[in-house]
Amino acid sequence: MADGSWGPAALRSPFLRFPFLPMAAGHCNGVCSRRAISSFSSSPNTSAPPSLLVFSGGTAFNGVIEELKKVTTQVAHVLPVSDDGGSTAEIVRVLGGPAVGDIRSRCLRLSDESTFEALAVRRLLGHRLSLDASEAKTEWYEIVEGEHYLWNGVSQPYRETIRAFLVYFQNQILRRSNESFCFSNGSIGNFFFAGARIFFQSLDAAIFLFSRVSEIPTESLVLPVISTNDRLTLGCELWDGTIIRGQNEISHPTSGCMEPINKDCTSTTALPSRIKRVFYMSSEGTNLLHEVFPAANPTVLEQLGKVDCIVYAMGSLFTSICPSLVLHGIGEAIASRSIPKVLLLNGSHDRETTGLSASGFVSAITDALNRTYGDPDKSLKKLPSDYINSLLVPRDGQVTVDVHHLADQGIFHVVTVDSVHVPKVGTIFDPKCLIKALADLISAHKDSMLHPRAIAHNS
Template sequence: MADSLLGPSISFTFTLTFTRHLLFEKRKIRPRCSSRKSLTKSMSAATHCRCFSNPTHTQPSLLVFSGGTAFNGVVEELKNITTRVAHVLPVSDDGGSTAEIVRVLGGPAVGDIRSRCLRLSDESTPEALAVRRLLGHRLPLHPQQAKSEWYNIVEGEHSLWKGVSKPYRETIRAFLSYFQNEILRRPNESFCFSNGSIGNFFFAGARVFFQSLDAAIFLFSRVSDIPSESQVLPVISTNDRLTLGCELGDGTVIRGQNEISHPTNGSMEPVKKERSAVPALPSRIKRVFYMSSEGSNLLHEVFPTANSAVLDQLNAVDCIIYAMGSLFTSICPSLVSPYQFWSKIHFSMFMSILMFHALLFFYDNIDHLF
């Protein structure tokens, strides 16, 4: 789920302190403390140094593998260090508002990508904030109330449009209307708007219109005014539905991200490994893979091609980061084609990745698979 939990401050502090150490160690900038205020101050000083990948830039370039939720709390502060970040996200989420869109319209899951785009969006003007509020809005849980509010938004009469200029209004409304028309074209499928994300609906409308996930990301990035140096990349660039699966040690096959991963109640209580409200899997996870979403054999394994833009970034950045997130449903979906990825990485970068593995384990919710 893309918006439920941002992660505790200890994870945030460790992540940025560790990132700062690795990025600027050769620049002789010594960390002095790990508080957020001092971290931002020292990072602003660090940006006056030259990055390794391109001496003409003063900001380091990063490639971040993460989930759609856990790393979101770091994104806001990371912008104070560098905007030259490529965020790689999975497109196999099958929960929440995303699940309903995929059920009716098909295609890849857009919730995690939309969530990251919003975190990167501009907040410098009243209109930018108004656009962010609109695209970040969720409809009520009650189905009829949600449907009524949705129609109010599509018709341009909702108070959320206040502060949004006509060019932005007409652009956003056009793709919301297109999304609505696509739903109406499927009379055999009753769409539930409960807790629906306006940003997800806009994103889905753009993807179906352009028949391209990359084009939808480009449009969303421009509408939300993401820094031009920042990229949000699906690990697999596809216009088809992707389903995540896993095989357990006892041979059991589980289909769907929600069935693999753990639900969360959004609490921030300390982790207690001796107890968990999430039932344990019958056996440990042996491997994660993608499964067929069409045809009669839904347990058939498929091998989608990795996004070429991600492969290009692997050798172009100063550092690769494995950020916080559910290991098997947020990080592993980006690594199921190991040859395609690892054959692109120089040995020096591989060493950086080994060091960054520590970041995987500073997310205070338990994956019930361990």
């Protein structure tokens, strides 16, 4: 290294000197966001911004984060830690531990952009190395030695803090001399995250550090659904009895561990049968098909008891949403709340959901929360309407909205939201329109709680 002083004391020193600064705080048109905000400030009793808990993965919901921040920053983002594709797979293979790719992705989207330095930090932590393995390794050494142009604009305290954990990550790789680490397409944010997690021996501490470095609002929580230092492996059972091991093998199988994941819904072969359920599998020992039952993050359960609205975001249904729902306590907590519980329906099908209608999405979420096909002693018997009471649907989407079957499930509130078409992705929600629809829905629920007789009379 250019500077040989990076021992344990140096790792602690920049962290202790790090400045923990105060944080900055139907039909749609260009004023959606202003209308959404005003819907929460129309009366003294509803002036506080709403609090949400969002179940999502690391990609699809990212596109609406900027609009959501205009309405509220009081959001608990609950994310799975079982991703095993891309550079995350290489980190887990060599160093073990939970996958941090989805968490890193959401932290970056929530990070501050208000200053030149904030943008520089975001650019650094969002950078990916070259696909060419040799070029990637050369670039990595330039970054870890502090000589890369990406450090431009990053002040000394931030530089020392970030670089310390990148160096620590590098040291951990070198200690595994029997493993050759491939830096191809590697995410600097993932490397920083992994270094912090191993140093603190805590995923929560790593998230806290990353959140402060990237200046995420303190009221915005990024929560792993399972708080663990262990590797987690997702599996699924198909209706024909086939068992598939690994999140990436379920959703976007690739031929190489480090190649970019192509999420084009037409780019992968179809599953031999529909997915029956997802579950967690042993990552250690000889019986790797053994099912395990990790505990839900207590902070997630705590937030479920507090928030004003629960959202099941668009994205990979079985590998992004359901892994957070199958854990003990999640279904119980959601069913106990009388608040808006909103499903954001996908605008297009993927390998996991081919042929599913809207009611099929609802059934999959209900089965996951009820743990219907797992251990019968741990299953619930709740109705779909106990978990979902509203559906937001992108206009002109691929997924059939079978309103009669939804009504049979007890779901009568279905709202169509304006959409946009994105090449290689398909139909997605127009972000402004989606957040306006969500804001109106929460506001209407608050009004019904404040004035139940007037609402009942008008209806």
